[in-house]
Amino acid sequence: MVCKCGGKVYFRRKYEGTELCKKCFVRSIEKKIKKEIRINNLISKNDRICVAISGGKDSTACLYILNEIVKKRKDMEIFAISIDEGIGEYRKKTISKAKELCELLNVPIKIYSFKEEFGKTLPEILNHRINACTYCGVLRRYLLNKKARENKATKLAFGFNLNDEAESILMNFVFGNLEKFLRLGAKVENKEIKKFVPRIKPLREIPEEEVFAYCKALNLPHYPKKECPYGKESVRKTIRKFLYELEDRYPGSLFQIVKFADLLIPPLRKEFYKKGKIKYCKICSEPSSKEICKVCELLEKTNL
Ligand SMILES: [Zn+2]
Ligand SMILES: [Zn+2]
Structure with missing residues (x-):
């Protein structure tokens, strides 16, 4: 089999039953992402x-494709932020790839570390707690939002x-977390x-293996492993x-799950979204659902 253009097959897209050469594959990914951006006004x-x-x-x-769009526009700007949690060799290697x-x-890049911003690295903050990802995620999102805002960003883009x-x-289904589900x-x-700062996810419709194949096709410098230590x-x-097994x-199962969630979220938001008073943390004055934000609460605990 060959690509519809006659070129050598680079990627087989099972859910579409198509076989694409490198050029057509790259073009189709970019078309999908641009469509996602347009439809959702990202x-x-x-x-x-x-x-x-x-x-x-x-x-x-995510950075590559957004930069492709932004560099053709005079009214837009782009920059990158990397967060160094202080988790040793792994992060050193990934940050050097990000810089490359x-x-x-x-594209300008700014690097902020937990050590400098919170006074402690992730391992020091965790201090043998088990659910590292939960804490790390809270701290990272907090810092990204704060630094994006301080650098006058109007959008914060993630590569999900x-x-x-x-x-x-599915995580939110398993844990029954409606509030988090409605924020997807x-x-x-x-x-x-x-x-x-409003958050956007331009790659949300692209399966993981296609993101990988896209980076490989374009020879984009990146760190191959996903798993954080x-x-x-x-x-x-x-x-x-x-x-993975289901797909x-x-x-096409992954698309169905996301599409179904997209169908559920808007009406559920109207019905259940808590319009509580907007609060700002008493300690750091960042947005928070309580008097003291999760980050300050966590940092206080580790000081004990
Ligand atoms: Zn082709
Ligand atoms: Zn706070």
């Missing part, structure tokens, strides 16, 4: 986009792919919270494995 005029990059394939692809990519694309999104949906989607914003969150891993046997 970027708009005069945007200054901050891309959260880790050096891994997802954020690499930004240099190649001529289709698998990540389907995983998060291609774009998360809350205009009432001025300190909250602290990642022990077992439920997510189980769901991840299950979704393998029944191609």
Whole structure:
């Protein structure tokens, strides 16, 4: 079999029953992402986009494609932020890949560390707690939002792919977390919270293996392994494995899960979204659902 253009097959897309050459594959990925951006209004005029990059394939692809769009526009700007949690060699390697990519694309990069911002590295904050990912995620999102805002970003872009999104949906089903579930989607914003930078996920419709194949096709510098040495969150891993098997046997399942969530979220938001008073943390004055935000609460605890 050959690609419809006659070229040598580079990627077999099971859920579509298509076989694509490298050029057609890259073009189709970019078309899908641009469509996702357009349909969901992910970027708009005069945007200054901050891309959260880790050096891994997802954020690499995300930065690359957004930069392709932004560099053709005079009214838009783009920059990248990397967070150094202080988790040793792993992060050193991924950050050096992130720097390499930004240099190649001529995109400014800013690096912020837990040590400098919180006074402690992730291992020091965790101090033998088990659910590292939960804490790390809270701290990282807090810092990304704060730094994106301080650098005058109007959007904060993440490289979450289709698998990540389907995983998060099922995670919220397993834990029965409606509030978190309602915060999923291609774009998360809350205009009432001025300190909250709207988050966008342009790669949300692209399966993980296609993001990987896209980076490989374009030779984009990235760190190949996804697994963080602290990642022990077992439920997510189980769901991840299950979704791989499901998609393998029944191609298109991941899309169905995400599409179904997209159908559920808007009406449920109207019905259940808590319109509580917007609060700001008494200690750090960042947006928070309680008097003291989760980050300050966690940092206080580790001081004991
Ligand atoms: Zn082709
Ligand atoms: Zn706080």
